[in-house]
Amino acid sequence: MLICGAAAAALLTACTPTGDDGAANDGQAAQTEAAVEIPDAPAVEVANLKSITETLSSDEYEGRAPMTPAEDMTIDYIAEHMEAAGLQPGNNGEWFQEVPLVEITTDPKTADLRFMQDGKPLFTAEYGADEVVWTKRVREEVSLDDAELVFVGYGINAPEKGWNDYDGVDMEGKVAVILVNDPDYEMEGLDGPFGGRAMTYYGRWTYKYEEAARQGAAGAIIIHDTFPAAYGWQTVESSWTGAQVDMASQDDGASRVAVEGWVQKPVAERLMKASGKDLAALMASAKKKGFEAVPLGITASTKLNNTIRRQMSHNVVGVLPGTQRPEEYVLYSAHWDHVGRCKADETGDDICNGALDNASGIAGLIELGRMQAEAGAAERSMVFLAVTGEESGLLGSAYYGANPIYPLAQTVGGVNMDGLNTMEPTNDVVVVGAGKSELDDLFQPLVAAQDRRIEPETSPEKGSYYRSDHFSLAKYGVPMLYAGSGVDVVGKGAEYGRQQEADYIENRYHQPADEYDPSWTWQGAVKDLALYYQFGRVLADSERWPNWREGDEFRAIRDKSRAGAE
Template sequence: MFRTLAPIAALTLTACATVPAATDAPVSQPYLEEMVRTLSSDAFEGRMPGTPGGERTVAYLEEQFRAAGLRPGNNGSYRQQVPLVEITGSDFAPLTIGDQQFQYGEDWVGVSYRQVPQTTIEDSELVFVGYGINAPERGWNDYEGVDMRGKTALILVNDPDFAEEAAEGLFNGRAMTYYGRWTYKYEEAARQGAAAALIVHEDFAASYGWNVVETSWSGAQAYTDTGGDGTDQTMMNGWVSNETAQGIMDAAGMELDAMVAAASRPDFRAVSLGQDVSTSFTNATRRYTSNNVIGVLPGAERPDEYVLHTAHWDHLGICAPGEADEICNGAIDNATGTAALAALAQAHARTGATDRSLVFLAVTAEESGLLGAEYYASDPVFPLDRTVGGINMDGIAVRGASRDVNVRGGEKSDLDSYLADALAAQGRVATPDPAPQAGYYYRSDHFALVKRGVPMFYVKSGLDLVDGGTAAGEAAEDAYRADAYHAPGDEYDPNWNWDGIMQDLDLYFRLARALGNTPDWPNWYEGDEFRAIRDASCASSPAGC
């Protein structure tokens, strides 16, 4: 029923002994370099949405999209307004569960997605719902037979079979599915009517330590303001540490390890822990507006069918106030991807229209939780059932030419064959995601479209460098992560080696031409978690895919 690693293995064997060919797509390297340099300059103040630097970025992208030959993508405008709301919690009471009290930050964190001045959870029954998954296509429902209204769900992170070494099994084993992501677990808890949802943290299963949870889930939290003040969400979403979860289970007369093992079996049923949950905190709300920037090259034959390119234009702004270098300029993340939108648009315009329309979407507020992409996907300018698929570009490496690319989200859809062809033409190979348990495919802008059924590429720069091999590529990646990622050190360097980024843009160009000219509609493989969503979307109207 489910695909194995065979497609990626086949790609890896393609042209394994060849040196990658030089790019032959008409992408202008000088234009790309100038855009990256400009976007990551101090004049743009780190491109934070809701600031003068953010507005300056939007205006600059409008100019570049127009100059590249793109038409306005949103009813005569290049802009799509994205209403945002920022909620900052404070005055956190302890999390009381039964006779135990747990301290905010050290033991638990929580936020409200609801735009209310006060969040109060009082005597809410705590129910252990295993992995919190309702997956009809897999015959799995952790909520079967339980009414969650007014109750608090205690949920395990990742998938039931994440500890398996291979990427095989009901939930793809080590390779995380969307059901393993915390975003899905909160969404499903809300659909089930839960008052609150608490996810149990575990370092390996989450792919990060408790310190990341504590810092990421404290302070201001931004969301798209879709109306309704968030009343369709739970009252509170949060995390508890593994030690806290053990204390909860001990008080219920259960062992956490035994309950994890039970939750990993298909016959698991949710169980009340015989304890009530209470806590409270206040919320300060700020509303503001940012913009996605959208341009389109109309198709020559089927202009009402669309191929997307996505990249986020935002970064972290003034991230170290008072320091000698206080601006997080975001040159790699993601001035490279943003500049690639305009450079590729220019290249496609020079080459000539494809049969289908090519859409270039620069989204806002990725660093706040993929919010611009989520807003576009929930209110799309171009219908999703007429959107063939697309390419996401986030942090294109400038470490030199490579023999490979890193594929995130492979073995999921018919897009695999398009990638195989494009890589063969380049003389490069595909390597699978080195950390499939981390679920990186579900953590960038394309995913807002994916979870609504649209197949999307997320292909990252390779690590097997022509000059120095994998050791050199991994060293360069480690250095970037340690010294520059989400820090003031992510700055433009005139000494960068641009050979690799030009290879990647050549690949993206080839993929877009192929999707833009084929009459086919790639779909998810049978059994994939997004297949039923895509099928329903395509069947929803006579013109659907």
């Protein structure tokens, strides 16, 4: 859900730290800087970036929520501009790929969490202010009825690490109370059982709900804490209230826990105190291997009355067919959706416009299509994919991964964009997942040619690698570049950039204030889009097949898929 770092009222990507370069594991994929011929990039038309971003983030588009009238406006607009840019319809002559979704809207009037102890009322947590709960089960009524709370630490079951927070506890019919992030997120370095400061997938809220369901829990509640969550409560409230969208499934969500949600940290502290425990002490013990889950002797009840709606959403797909190897593909992606209408700010504005997140990324996607078409078709085909449902859990990209229009074994790699730097350029560039794949070998000389440098992320605990659409493709073995401006703003320095990044996260991210600003200069985006253009061109005009590094979690998947394609 979290966009990877923002700076200068723009997204200045600050992500996974640069890792060990390692030796290349495929002679064809290993590239030195000298071996990469840097193509010239056509000029970036800033007027196009401005116009597209301003239009898609206007109030008329009501925050671009999937399955709303704004979706039709949005995808038609994108298709029209892809065609004007010189692209062709990318789905067998059609611009759209259908993505089946289901929307569940919970009535907030009945969604308070009521806690009991020894058969007596303890207190009630108010929906929105104290907690946010929802369900992914497609039912008009879902409830918890005096379900026992069990504190399960970080809610991790990782056999390969010898770590199981659920060991010895039967969660059937109970509610897991879970800490956000990984046990070692407070470490300064990256040497820890879960990557140290850098979040692993075990730290993501998506994993924690999934694992609670595998353990047979009736509910899963995450304790919100701003630093390890990487966003404040206002983001939780605006993102998880109102209509919640999920991929339609054959079991209608029956495999999920009945109730998922978040509670404010003070609510958790109050619960622990009532059970004779101290939250800080429990958090400390949960960081150690061998932690044992703690029944709290408190029960929770809630009733979710839901309105169900099923509808097709859509990915938008454009293609620039290749001249020599059209059956091999380079992919550019960005998500077109945002959260739609959300909690109103103090002015009464309840439209989360999503200008940076991610109208700007769609503007970049369309502009890259224009630039590549202007330069002429490359040897390989180029696919331009605008996906739906990213804000609801990477739904559109996940659907494409499971139902690819172009074979993923034949997809060389590509670039994902989740926000552009609309302000000043930076001296540094950061790469999400740096050190994970051999894409780094191709990207490094392009960055150096701009007299810029690649730096480690400033906030690896945010787990940005698992929070945008490139992750959906990585799970199928496709290496994707996810990179952009750092925080060292030209002429202003890194401290200025960090301040702007923090300001965006606190005051605009997933809030009505993420609006188009005509004062944006877009010079940072110009530099970054030139890199993305060159990177795509290097991939598309070569016979390279970059792979994941030996030992990376996605390497075996890629090796298997490529073996089947050859």
